[in-house]
Amino acid sequence: MRTTPEKTPREKTAPGRLIFADPDFRRLFAAATASKxxxxxxxxxxxxxxxxxxxxxxGELGVLAMLSTAAFLLIGLPAGVWVDRLRRRPVxxxxxxxxxxxxxxxxxxxxxxxxTFAHLCAVVLACxxxxxxxxxxxxxxxxxxxxxxxxxxANTALVSMDAANQLAGRGIGGLLIQLLSAPVAILVDALSYxxxxxxxxxxxxxxxxxxRQERVSLLREIGEGVHMVAGHPILRAIAVEGAxxxxxxQIVQTMLPLIFVRELGLSPLWFGVFLTAGGAGFLLGSASAxxxxxxxxxxRLVWLTSVAIVPFAPLIPLLDAGAGLWLAGAGWMVVTYxxxxxxxxxxxxxxxxxxxxxxxxxxxxxxxxxxxxxxxGAGAAGVIGELAGTRAALWAGAAALAVSxxxxxxxxxxxxxxLPESGNGTGGEIRSS
Numbered sequence: 001m002r003t004t005p006e007k008t009p010r011e012k013t014a015p016g017r018l019i020f021a022d023p024d025f026r027r028l029f030a031a032a033t034a035s036k037x038x039x040x041x042x043x044x045x046x047x048x049x050x051x052x053x054x055x056x057x058x059g060e061l062g063v064l065a066m067l068s069t070a071a072f073l074l075i076g077l078p079a080g081v082w083v084d085r086l087r088r089r090p091v092x093x094x095x096x097x098x099x100x101x102x103x104x105x106x107x108x109x110x111x112x113x114x115x116t117f118a119h120l121c122a123v124v125l126a127c128x129x130x131x132x133x134x135x136x137x138x139x140x141x142x143x144x145x146x147x148x149x150x151x152x153x154a155n156t157a158l159v160s161m162d163a164a165n166q167l168a169g170r171g172i173g174g175l176l177i178q179l180l181s182a183p184v185a186i187l188v189d190a191l192s193y194x195x196x197x198x199x200x201x202x203x204x205x206x207x208x209x210x211x212r213q214e215r216v217s218l219l220r221e222i223g224e225g226v227h228m229v230a231g232h233p234i235l236r237a238i239a240v241e242g243a244x245x246x247x248x249x250q251i252v253q254t255m256l257p258l259i260f261v262r263e264l265g266l267s268p269l270w271f272g273v274f275l276t277a278g279g280a281g282f283l284l285g286s287a288s289a290x291x292x293x294x295x296x297x298x299x300r301l302v303w304l305t306s307v308a309i310v311p312f313a314p315l316i317p318l319l320d321a322g323a324g325l326w327l328a329g330a331g332w333m334v335v336t337y338x339x340x341x342x343x344x345x346x347x348x349x350x351x352x353x354x355x356x357x358x359x360x361x362x363x364x365x366x367x368x369x370x371x372x373x374x375x376x377g378a379g380a381a382g383v384i385g386e387l388a389g390t391r392a393a394l395w396a397g398a399a400a401l402a403v404s405x406x407x408x409x410x411x412x413x414x415x416x417x418x419l420p421e422s423g424n425g426t427g428g429e430i431r432s433s
Contacts, residue, residue, distance in 0.1 A: 019153045024145060024205045031199035032138075032158055035096065036165040038192025041173035041185050042103065044275065046124065047257045048268055049182035053110065054117050058258055058390060062382015065254045067121050069378065071128035072371035079132050080364020081221040084357065087207045088141035089200060095134035096197035099127050103190035110183035135367055140359040143351050144207060155348045156290050163283030163340055174272020182268075225361025228354070235353075237411030238346050239366055241306060241404055243373040245339065248400030250377030252316060252332075255390045255397075263390060264321045274329055281333035285340025297417035298345050305338040306405035313401035317394035335401060 019025055050056035050064055083091060102123045109115040146154045176185040229235045260271040285305075293301050315331030318324040354362045377397075384393040408414065 019146065019150055019157055022146070024203045025154065027199050027203045028142075028145060029157060029161065031092075031096075031196040033161055033165065034192045034199065035196035036162050037168065037172075038189035040165050040168075040279070041176065041192075042189035044173035044268075044272060045177055045182045045185035045189065046120070047254075048177055048261070048271070049106070049110075049115075049186065050117065050120060051257050051261055052177075052182055052268075053115060054120065056117065058255070058385030058393075059382045060117060061258060062254055062378050062380075062385065064117075064121060064124055065250065065378030065381070066375045067125040068128050069250075069371045069374035070125065071132045072368055073375050075129065076132055076136075076364050076368035076372065077222045077226070077361075078218055080136055080225055080361040080367075081218055082360075083133065083136045083140060083364070084221075084360035086137075087209065088137040088144070088360075089203060089207055091137040092134050092141065093197045093200050095130040095137070096193045096200065098130040099134075100190045100193035100197070102127050102130070103186055103193070107183040107187040107190075110181075115183070132367070132371075135371075136360055136364050139347065139351070139363045141207075143356065143359065145203075145205065148352060151351050152290055152344070152348045155351075156286065156344050159286035159289075159340065159343045159347075160283060162343075163279060163286045165279075168276075168279075172272075174267075174269040174275075177268045177272075221361065225358060225365045228358060228362055229365045232353075233412050235350065235362075235366075237407045237413060238302075238350075239369045240407040242342070242346070242366070243369040244400060244404035244407070245342075246370050246373040247377040247380075248313075248397045248404060249335070249339075250374045251381040251384070251393055251397035251400065254378050254381035255385055255393045258385070259319060259390050259394070264319075266321060270325075274325070274332070277329040278332045278336040281336035282340040285337040285342075286344050287340075289341040289344035292341070293345055298349070299413045299416040301341060302345060303405070303408045303413050305341050306408045309335050309338050310402050310405065313398040316398050316401075317391060319394065 020029070046068075047056075047061055047064060050061060054060075056064065106115065106120065106123055109119055142154060142158075143151060173185050176188065229239055256274070257271060260266045260274070261268065289301070296304070312331040312334040315327045316335075317328075318331075319328035350362065350366065351359070380396070381393045384396055
């Protein structure tokens with residue numbers, strides 16, 4: 001059983017102000033800041049490397065985006081079982097080092113004039129495998145590092161930082177690509193993972209070994225995590241709504257590089273500016289989530305923001321080189337604001353109600369659905385883009401966004417003000433990443 005230091009009355013009343021007083025949380029935050037900045041640059045640089053250096057087609061971009069998240073479909077559920085059997089921090093460090101080495105091979109191959117689309121695909125797929133283990137271990141490790149009453153403050157800090165990195169990273173990425181090329185920007189991503197590993201290595205708080213339990217079959221252990229998500233009315237609604245949202249967002253994002261660079265003839269810098277607008281929405285949403293949740297109720301906030309994106313989703317396919325650029329940017333910003341709010345509230349809720357020995361498996365189940373939806377969305381974008389054109393893909397993504405609120409509206413969230421601290425969420429006042 002994990003023990004935590006006894007809290008003073010001040011810690012109980014002001015967790016948000018004291019979260020950065022913890023040096024180990026600061027190290028975790030520094031690691032996340034470095035890797036998220038690099039990842040934001042990489043999300044922009046990898047598809048643009050395929051477009052500019054390898055002349056990728058819409059179908060190839062779809063394949064590349066699908067491979068970046070396919071690992072969650074292939075090994076996401078068993079990875080949750082394996083993470084629950086291990087200390088989480090060493091898993092995160094190894095995953096960082098693996099991703100750094102893999103990404104560094106891309107600019108090296110480019111400088112040697114040996115970069116191929118197959119090489120890029122292999123790197124993206126292998127990085128995805130490492131990311132599966134990192135993400136599951138990361139979200140399962142946080143409840144060990146901070147006390148339950150500070151989870152919302154910790155998640156707010158981490159999600160806000162992620163949003164700020166998207167805001168800065170994609171703008172920086174667009175500038176780096178404009179000045180130095182996409183492969184050089186990918187090297188920056190690789191270096192960020194190295195720094196993340198160094199910061200994680202510096203955490204001093206000992207992590208206890210996982211509680212020894214009777215080993216059962218892998219399928220049965222996977223089933224325990226799936227059963228908790230499927231059997232909990234709020235977790236189930238959150239999982240389905242998050243998967244639909246991710247599916248829609250990925251369809252749109254997969255086609256954006258082609259639309260900006262080829263169809264509209266805009267520079268990579270403008271693509272970075274558009275994604276930066278999305279990062280601004282994400283930042284505002286994550287920064288305001290805790291305050292709005294206290295004022296309106298976390299449950300109400302989840303369903304209100306889910307419904308609010310419906311009239312804004314159709315603005316995204318209006319993207320053009322004139323006024324449509326600003327309309328689409330506004331629609332994209334509203335969508336990402338909703339995602340920022342959801343990431344703070346929903347992740348904190350999941351961490352609060354999940355037993356410690358199931359955290360890895362429940363996280364893996366949710367990530368299987370969320371990130372699996374990204375893989376499916378990328379593949380769908382490639383198919384729609386090849387058969388009906390990039391504009392049709394944007395409209396398909398907008399349509400999926402417009403109906404993504406339905407699982408929330410047909411769940412207990414619609415009738416509750418707040419989310420539960422524990423239990424099955426079927427009574428009383430109750431809370432996509």
